[in-house]
Amino acid sequence: MRKKIIYSLVLIVVCLTQACDSYLDLQPENGTTRDEFWKTKEDVQAAVIGIYSGLLNTPGSGTTIAEYSFMYGELRGGMVGAGAFSSDDQRDIITSNILPVNSVASWGAFYTVINYCNTVIDLAPDVLALDPTFTQQQLDQYLSEALAIRAYLYFTLARAFRDVPLKLEATLSDDDNFQIPTSTQEVIFAQVVTDLKAALNSAVEDYGDIPSNKGRITKDAINAMLADVYLWQEDYTNALMAADEVVNSSAGYELIPGGPSWFTTVFARGNSIESIFEFQYTPENRGPFNEIFLNRPEYLADASVLEDVFGLDFEDPENKDVRGERASLVPGTNEIYKFTGLNVDQRKSNQESDTHWFVYRYADVLLMKAEALNELDRGDEALEIVDEIRESRLAIELTEEQVTGADKHGVRMYILAERARELAFEGKRWFDVLRNARKDNYAYIDIILNVAIESAPANQQQSIVAKLKDPNSHYLPINEYELYTNKALVQNPFYK
Template sequence: MSLTYLKIASLFSTVALVLSLSACEQFLDVAPRESIADDQTIVDQKSASTALNGVYSALASGGYYGTSFQSIGYLGGGDIQWTGTQSQVQEFVTHNVRGDNSTISTVWSAIYVTINRANHVIANVPKVTDPLLTDALRNQYLGEAYFIRALAYFDLARTFGGVPIITQPTLTATSNQGIPRATQAEIYAQALSDLDTAEPLLPNPTTVQTNDRYRATRKAAWALKARLYLYQSNWAAAEDYATRLISDNTNYQLVAPFNAWFANNARGTRESVFELFYNGTTEVNGHRGQWQPTANGGTRQWAPNNELVSLLTTAPNNTLNGRNTLIASANPTTWYGNLYYRSPGSDPSYIFRIAELYLIRAEARAQQNKLSGALADLNAVRARAGLAASTATSQSDILLAIENERRLEFALEPHRWFDLARTGRATTVFKDPLNNTAALPSFRLLLPIPISQIQVDAALTQNAGY
């Protein structure tokens, strides 16, 4: 583990920021409050809750789902341009990421901080004897920590491949040094094991009123399982877990029109399975500043490129309140992303939407040659976007249609690069950055291990090709 990571981890203290909530702020009661947590804070129910909130804060941080991790999915997908001047950010657009790239170092450290905070909860909450920490609360806290750790390991695996598996809290500067990288398959297995542990511990909401879309639930665990099984090409299991959510149409629906899940300050709609809450004061989502133009108080350093603008502003995608509302124009030549627009930065970060579960099931069904069912799921998503049914008929055409649907449905969400990488299609879609006449080399489907990590831990080795 790097000194950078260990220094960050060692900053965890017993200090917690306690937010004062009035009756008019009742909505915030369901949202994780910002806090700093380590093993010393977990001595009773209150400190256990504070520590768990610290896990959510790490998940929502600028290095993880706050901005940096998501930028990998945006910039690598081929539809987003970088308008700034930092050459290291442009490396994602050109698929020429180096081991000394500051973003991958930030992401690595941020995800391991999240894992470490989850490890503290998992290790210490079972020891608490406070009668206020009921069995139901204890199980919930542990289930949420296991879920977030599973998500963190899944994100590490799909980004870097094999990484060190650390399941105990980091207590000293040398606690977790010398741990070699596990394989990508072993990391996915670790994530699945954590989900299996989390699932029976997590609350299983049955009504809209009891469904907390800002914290992990059993339904969120099912969503992550569906996505994980898709990455593992376990089509039957991916279909099964996606169906569990799609069948729960009391809690989850494709809300219409398309922009109803994010426009007009919407949050926590029935579209959402799990999204991260930001209050815009002590917890600020940095996405807005990156996407919005200077006229709106942003920097517009990420922007839709000409190809994406053309796709979203011409037929058939330019439907009323359709996917074209994901972007807006400051002038005829300056387009910007408009999924994150609230000022201050209180937009949610969207981790799972029900639309993804439809498209996961569509892909899983198509891979099993269940073509009519695959088309039904694909067309449900298309209909919500105001589009006619797909004309694809063969298995290969349906799979390509699903890939293209994901491209536009999640145009400003970090799926495109990871979709092309997991299917190997990136080697067809993109060119070798060092030889524009050749295909993207397959080793670039994973990013390099940060060189800063390798320099301080001899047990770490670099991904092949870098």
């Protein structure tokens, strides 16, 4: 956690509330005290906006949280290959040839935004005594948003790195302690649940406009996150309860039937009735996706994805899963299309590169519910959910699996395959594979090994499989820079 992050939050707040050159008036780093931060509710509101701004484009980082989320969740999942402009580090992640110097294994952007959250959590309550127009309800709402975003960032880090430093207080001075050891994944997950439960108590259900309801933390977004982390904790009863809170929400989420406008509605425009939480890129604050998927492609869909994941009906080419061709990818070139397309025929221009990053969608929650039901020996109910989604998406018969509700592992694999179709390239695949493989103390490690065999070059299969048999290899190394600056850290044993 670099010392330079200390004033990033202050800079964002000042730029949002004053002329952008006013940051030159800030005092030197060691000259600021707590009572020099925020005086009014508007200051707190600007700081919360700064958190969301940090999710979109983190100051001091050339890589966005969305890009890291894509890399952490997709590069090892067997559905992504290297594009012409992939870096050596990105290619090494894809082939499990990972070293501690790999730049992808960098958590600096996450801890920058975590510090924004911590600063709001620590300092916003003091403003109640300074601004008589600032109400407890407003404060609690802002704290709910900061807690939930902090929880989500730690949840992502723990799934990617396993053990990471847990810092719950704001870094406000160069004198603060930067020598923090890692906490175990179990401790991180427990803190995530604690934060999300606290956030739920004051969460907003309706901000009054669609972009806020989809782009800010709501009660439904928190319950979606809770369902997710409970699955990782193998707490299926609570996962089911959290998922049902979203399913039964007054927001009235629905699966939009597959058709000519489905792709444009759900992805190109975003904020649809299927949306729960999306990073809100706009034409004025464009996302990175045209650049990394189209103009200078760093990633491609693996050549096998269209046929093996979505299925191809060679007798009737018009019979196709709406999520595949010209939705997730472009046949032939294997271009990842989900974030660059305007409709099934046209791409967005660079000036229109405003497709959101999809954190949680309704179909994701339905499939998490199905997973929890299956693990609770309610496989028939889980299959009903899978069938509902497949019918909505026009999934073809070729990808239908003949399993019964009594076949728990068969249903488990069917759900995993359906998640690959539904959530392709949304930063979910590797985490889905890993979560299922590690169930019951890695009883299903073959899931990971089979993905590696299917996607690895023939001359690398043996070495990749040998690495992946060690569970420590399933998590990224701590970057060497972090080890140098934080002597309390201990490297993941696989990378020593």
